[in-house]
Amino acid sequence: MQSILKDQATINETLCEENIVGRWIWQSGEVKPGGLIPWEGESANTVPDHFFWEKDKTSILIIAAGIYEVTACVFSKGSIISILANGEQVNLNKGEENGNTINKKMRKKKEKEIGSNSIR
Secondary structure, X not given: OHHHHHHHHHHXXXXXXXXXXXXXXXXXXXXXXXXXXXXXXXXEEOOOOOEEOOOOEOOEEEOOOOOOOOOOOOOOXXXXXXXXXXXXXXXXXXXXXXXXXXXXXXXXXXXXXXXXEEEO
């Protein structure tokens, strides 16, 4: 019985880690100086103590170090989407090619175990 409980605890922990989600919305189309997007709404945040969001701020503070999947979509001709991760700018535009670049950069950051991240 102990073995079954241990296995179930491992499964539960994995599922909980995979379901940490934060989603923020930019609806107005207005940008702040420097072309920064103000996050105007929060549509999901499964761990509010982990993802710190403030209305109309241009950043989301993430407390724990780790590997994060960032997905962004802006409906605007010629847009360039960038994030600031640990003080380093990473461009998200042009699909898969840069997506692979981002994943490699994030893996390198994880290996260094840097303490906090900020997404802009």
